[in-house]
Each structure stands twice: as structure tokens, then as C-alpha cells.
Amino acid sequence: MQEDYTIKIPSTSREPVLDVALDTIKQDKQAIVFVNSKRSAESVAEKITKKLNLTDKEKEFYNELSEKILKALSTPTRQCKRLALCVSKGIAFHHAGLNSTQRRLVEQNFRERKIKVICATPTLAQGVDLPAYRTIIRDLKRFTSRGMRSIPVLEYEQQSGRAGRPGMEKLGQAIVFAKDEKDKKYLIKKYLNGDPEDIISKLAVEPILRSYVLSLVATDYCKNFKELEEFFAKTFFAYQYQDDTELSIIMSRTLEKLKEWKFVTIQNKETSGFVSAKEYDNSNNARIRATILGKRVSELYLDPYTANFIISYLKENKIEPISLLFMFSNCIEIKPLLNVGVNMVEETEGWLQENEDFLGEESELMQEDYYELTRGVRTTMFFEDWINEFNEEELLNKYNVRPGEINAKIERLDWLIYSATELTRLTNKDLVKHLVRLRIRTRNGCKEELIPLLKFKNVGRVRARRLFKNNIKNVHDVKVIAYEKLSAILGKKLALNMKKEVGIVVEDVQETLL
DNA sequence: GGACGGTGAAACTTCAGGTTGCCTC
DNA sequence: GAAGTTTCACCGTCC
Numbered sequence: 001m002q003e004d005y006t007i008k009i010p011s012t013s014r015e016p017v018l019d020v021a022l023d024t025i026k027q028d029k030q031a032i033v034f035v036n037s038k039r040s041a042e043s044v045a046e047k048i049t050k051k052l053n054l055t056d057k058e059k060e061f062y063n064e065l066s067e068k069i070l071k072a073l074s075t076p077t078r079q080c081k082r083l084a085l086c087v088s089k090g091i092a093f094h095h096a097g098l099n100s101t102q103r104r105l106v107e108q109n110f111r112e113r114k115i116k117v118i119c120a121t122p123t124l125a126q127g128v129d130l131p132a133y134r135t136i137i138r139d140l141k142r143f144t145s146r147g148m149r150s151i152p153v154l155e156y157e158q159q160s161g162r163a164g165r166p167g168m169e170k171l172g173q174a175i176v177f178a179k180d181e182k183d184k185k186y187l188i189k190k191y192l193n194g195d196p197e198d199i200i201s202k203l204a205v206e207p208i209l210r211s212y213v214l215s216l217v218a219t220d221y222c223k224n225f226k227e228l229e230e231f232f233a234k235t236f237f238a239y240q241y242q243d244d245t246e247l248s249i250i251m252s253r254t255l256e257k258l259k260e261w262k263f264v265t266i267q268n269k270e271t272s273g274f275v276s277a278k279e280y281d282n283s284n285n286a287r288i289r290a291t292i293l294g295k296r297v298s299e300l301y302l303d304p305y306t307a308n309f310i311i312s313y314l315k316e317n318k319i320e321p322i323s324l325l326f327m328f329s330n331c332i333e334i335k336p337l338l339n340v341g342v343n344m345v346e347e348t349e350g351w352l353q354e355n356e357d358f359l360g361e362e363s364e365l366m367q368e369d370y371y372e373l374t375r376g377v378r379t380t381m382f383f384e385d386w387i388n389e390f391n392e393e394e395l396l397n398k399y400n401v402r403p404g405e406i407n408a409k410i411e412r413l414d415w416l417i418y419s420a421t422e423l424t425r426l427t428n429k430d431l432v433k434h435l436v437r438l439r440i441r442t443r444n445g446c447k448e449e450l451i452p453l454l455k456f457k458n459v460g461r462v463r464a465r466r467l468f469k470n471n472i473k474n475v476h477d478v479k480v481i482a483y484e485k486l487s488a489i490l491g492k493k494l495a496l497n498m499k500k501e502v503g504i505v506v507e508d509v510q511e512t513l514l
Numbered sequence: 515g516g517a518c519g520g521t522g523a524a525a526c527t528t529c530a531g532g533t534t535g536c537c538t539c
Numbered sequence: 540g541a542a543g544t545t546t547c548a549c550c551g552t553c554c
Binding site: 141 | 540541542543544
Binding site: 036037038039040095096121122123126127142143144148299300301302333336339341342343400408412414415418419422457458 | 526527528529530531532533534535536538539
């Protein structure tokens with residue numbers, strides 16, 4: 001049983017959150033502040049920063065760290081600058097928009113007790129293990145598609161659970177804020193004394209079931225409908241809902257689709273004839289096998305629906321980068337799509353009109369949900385700008401997508417392109433080269449013309465662009481250009497290695513370098 | 515009188531997040 | 540639903 005105790009925190013600002021955070025710093029302890037948006041995380045961190053005064057010695061240390069944060073990107077965005085400013089006073093914010101270097105620096109320095117306060121979105125509560133003396137939970141509500149909703153008790157526990165360092169502190173404090181007495185009672189009842197929500201199985205959700213059915217078949221773990229039923233009868237879903245007829249119905253519907261998409265075959269033993277999935281409901285012994293294509297889909301962890309969507313879309317021979325990017329933007333794997341802000345609507349619609357011809361039927365298909373369509377278009381535009389060498393700051397300004405989110409999106413796109421390439425190898429070999437080129441451009445964020453230069457080690461889009469501007473456009477150009485010129489563009493060491501890669505050894509220089 | 519700057523109320527806008535594949539220097 | 544941001548009217552000051 002925990003002790004009942006009261007703490008008093010002096011009020012020095014109009015915002016209780018700041019008071020608690022400042023008080024923690026005064027006690028020479030650390031705090032994590034949880035808020036419900038990235039913008040708030042940044043704003044609270046900044047407000048705390050403004051109330052702090054550091055000694056010269058502290059300033060020196062933090063400036064160094066701040067510098068590292070700023071230089072995490074070749075073109076610092078305003079987010080980078082903001083974080084650097086906060087860190088220069090020992091405060092940080094943390095959310096999915098930080099790039100990996102910045103995130104690592106923040107976490108590491110908090111662990112080492114250098115950073116005093118982190119203002120974070122719920123990301124921090126889920127993954128990394130970062131305990132603090134205090135967790136200050138400012139927001140217990142969050143925006144959802146159905147408006148503002150209280151966060152689940154489970155999530156409150158995740159966040160409050162960050163308070164107290166095992167083996168280091170006797171005590172941890174988790175602080176929430178009540179508007180009034182009534183609110184206080186509600187919070188105590190719901191969060192402090194309430195039970196966490198039940199966990200609900202999502203197995204019967206079709207995209208998930210599709211993937212599992214295919215994978216069970218592809219690995220030969222289940223060979224017929226009966227075995228599938230037996231397998232699913234042992235799952236948490238079946239345990240939770242008792243009645244598994246619903247699951248059987250969805251399962252046979254799923255199987256029908258998998259067959260239609262040519263990912264599985266269903267063969268009746270007795271007659272050696274193929275049967276449709278519907279008939280086959282009654283003959284549970286019919287052998288189910290994954291096709292080669294089906295196996296590959298399963299190995300790639302693709303939703304079979306997506307796989308089929310990609311294969312059909314590519315049959316239209318829409319091979320322009322825009323078309324391909326639009327296709328990928330309409331795969332469920334790429335979600336959530338980018339938001340279309342009020343000031344972006346016009347631009348997005350303009351782009352759509354201009355490029356409609358490239359997009360295929362999908363753009364009409366989606367008319368039923370116009371807002372979703374524009375979000376898909378927006379995402380396509382974002383990808384297009386990325387492979388046209390927009391830098392992080394430009395993307396942040398145009399799309400309100402932060403560096404960390406850029407990386408996450410691009411990585412997902414990269415995976416989808418890879419998967420599409422693999423499927424295309426089995427279905428439409430002619431398209432492989434287009435996808436391969438798009439993948440190179442996606443990974444590097446660059447235009448077509450730089451591709452030949454990216455083959456060199458340690459040459460990414462920035463250096464490739466520099467070479468290109470100097471009229472060095474391919475392997476041959478690298479071969480023939482004078483070493484001195486090349487080294488003037490990219491520095492000695494890199495120039496040397498590039499020459500080596502094209503089979504030219506620049507001997508005397510190499511010696512002086514060593 | 516006009517330029518400028520500070521202030522605050524009102525209007526407007528936006529809102530968390532991560533696992534899959536494969537390879538590479 | 541609420542925080543953060545932008546806009547705009549208002550006022551005071553200075554030249």
C-alpha cells in the first residue's frame with residue numbers, strides 16, 4: 001500500500017505544467033512531460049526553456065550537444081533549430097518527427113541525466129526504457145476521428161509507469177491535472193483506481209485474417225479447411241468469442257478471394273479436379289496449396305489484397321514514376337496518408353487535374369471518398385517531390401512532415417517498391433527495371449539523372465548532385481576527369497576511392513595520403 | 515500625421531504512432 | 540475539444 005502524502009509546488013507561472021517541471025529541475029531531478037501532440041511537445045519544451053538560467057559551465061556542455069542536434073541533417077529544418085535551442089538549456093522534446101540521430105542523442109543524454117526534462121508524445125511511453133523521477137501527464141484526452149476522447153487506462157499506466165527509477169529512486173511521482181473537484185474525482189476513479197481495458201482480438205479483421213490464412217497455407221502448416229479451422233479454434237480470438245462460426249464464414253470468403261487472385265489452389269482429392277472455395281466448404285478435405293506467387297506474397301508480409309491490387313494496377317502498364325507512386329500511396333500499408341491542410345487544398349486539386357491521365361482508374365474509383373483521394377494525392381506529391389530532390393526543410397514547409405516522419409514514410413515506400421518488384425518478377429518481367437530505378441530514386445531521394453553516380457560508395461544525392469553540376473554524369477566521366485579536379489569537388493579521399501572503383505590507381509597521391 | 519511596436523481578444527487551424535523485406539559500405 | 544498560431548483592432552510612443 002502506498003503512503004498518502006501531499007506535496008506543495010510553488011506557482012511561478014500561469015501554467016501548472018511549467019511549475020511542476022521547474023520544480024523538478026530545482027530539486028535536481030528529471031521529468032518527462034506527456035502531451036497529446038507534437039506541436040504541444042515542442043511548445044511546452046520551449047516555454048520551460050525560456051524560464052531557465054544556466055551557469056557558464058552548463059552552457060558550455062549544452063552548447064556542444066545543441067550543435068550536434070543541429071547538424072543531424074545537412075539542411076537543418078526549423079524543427080532542428082527549435083530542438084537545438086531547447087537542448088542548449090538542457091530541455092528537449094521527443095516525438096516521431098525527430099530523426100534517428102536526434103532521438104538517440106536526446107534519449108542517451110536523458111539517461112545520463114544531462115537533459116533534465118523531455119516533453120514527449122506517447123511514443124516515449126511505448127518503446128524505449130527511460131525512467132524519470134516524475135512523469136507529468138498534461139493531456140489525458142486525445143483527438144480521434146470521433147472527436148476528443150479520454151486516453152485508455154492502459155495508456156495512462158504506460159505513461160505513469162515511467163516514473164521512478166528502479167534501484168535508483170525510492171519514489172516516483174506521476175502527476176495529472178484536474179480542472180476542479182469534480183474532475184479530480186473522475187480522474188481518480190477512472191485512472192488511479194480503475195481497471196485497464198480488456199484486450200480484444202483483431203484476428204477476424206479481414207486484412208489480418210487474409211495474411212494469416214495465406215501464410216498458414218504457404219508454409220503447408222494447414223493443408224485443408226479443416227486444419228485451418230482447427231488452428232483458429234486454438235487462437236485467442238476463438239477463446240474470446242467462443243462461437244467460431246463467424247470466423248469460419250470470413251475464412252471461407254477469404255479463401256475464395258485468395259483463389260480468385262491466384263495465390264492458392266484448391267484441389268479435391270477424390271476427383272483430382274479443382275473446386276471453387278464455395279463448393280469446397282462442404283468437402284473439408286480438399287487440398288489447399290499456395291501458388292509460387294502466393295508464397296512470395298506471404299514471404300513479403302504483404303496483405304494479399306495489396307499484392308493483388310499492385311499486380312492488377314501494373315497490368316495497365318502505367319510505368320511513369322507518378323503512376324507508380326500513386327499506386328503505392330493507395331496501398332493500405334502506406335497509411336496513414338498525409339493530411340491536406342486548408343491551404344493545401346487548391347494546390348492538391350490542381351496537381352490532380354494536371355496529372356489525372358497518369359493515375360488510372362484508381363483516381364475515379366476513389367471519388368466516393370473525396371477527402372481520402374486528396375490525401376492519397378497529397379502523399380503521391382510528397383513522394384514525387386522527394387525523388388525530385390526536395391530537402392527536409394522544403395518538405396516540412398510544404399507538407400508539414402517532419403524529418404523523422406519523412407524517413408518512416410520513405411522506408412515503407414521502399415519496402416513496398418521492393419515487394420512490387422519481387423511480384424513483378426513473377427508476373428510481368430518487363431516492368432522490373434522501372435521499379436528498380438524507382439527504388440534507387442526513392443532510397444536516395446534523387447532525380448533519374450543521378451542514378452549512374454549513386455553506384456559509387458559513399459556517394460548519396462548531395463555528392464552526386466555536386467558531381468553532376470560539375471558535368472560529371474556517369475562512370476565514364478569519373479574515369480576520364482583529372483584526379484585533381486575530382487578531388488577539388490569531393491575531397492581527396494573520396495576522389496581517390498572513386499578513381500579506384502573505376503579501376504584507376506592514383507599512386508603518388510595515395511602515398512602522400514598514407 | 516504617420517510609422518512603428520506592443521498587447522490581447524478573436525478567429526482559425528490542427529491534432530500519436532511502428533512491425534514486417536533485404537542488403538550494405 | 541483544446542492548444543497553438545495567426546490575424547487584427549486598438550492604443551501609446553516617437554519623430
